[in-house]
Amino acid sequence: MSETLQNTFATSFEIAWDYLEATGKLGNPDTAARHLLDSIETMLRRGERRHLALSNKAIAAYLRFREEQSLSLAS
Known part of the structure; x- marks a missing residue:
């Protein structure tokens, strides 16, 4: 079965977001979302x-x- 690009995109984003959130490394949600997307x-x-x-x-x-x-x- 072939997965749509939209589904691949959404699943990959969700995996990345969940990981960053769970590890406390998400930072600013808007910046994180934009960068991941x-x-x-x-x-x-x-x-x-x-x-x-x-x-x-x-x-x-x-x-x-x-x-x-x-x-x-820091500089």
Whole structure:
């Protein structure tokens, strides 16, 4: 059975969001949502369709973004 892109997008976002929320690493919800959505969309456009790959890469990108933000604020 083939899954729709919309469903793949939603499932991947939900996995990433739930992980970040459960670990206390979500931060600002609007910023997190925007960053996760953008990351997942970019990867979908490049052909990635695996939920866990999409969510894990989006999480990693968001955590790098947050780390860079904290480093720039500390300077």
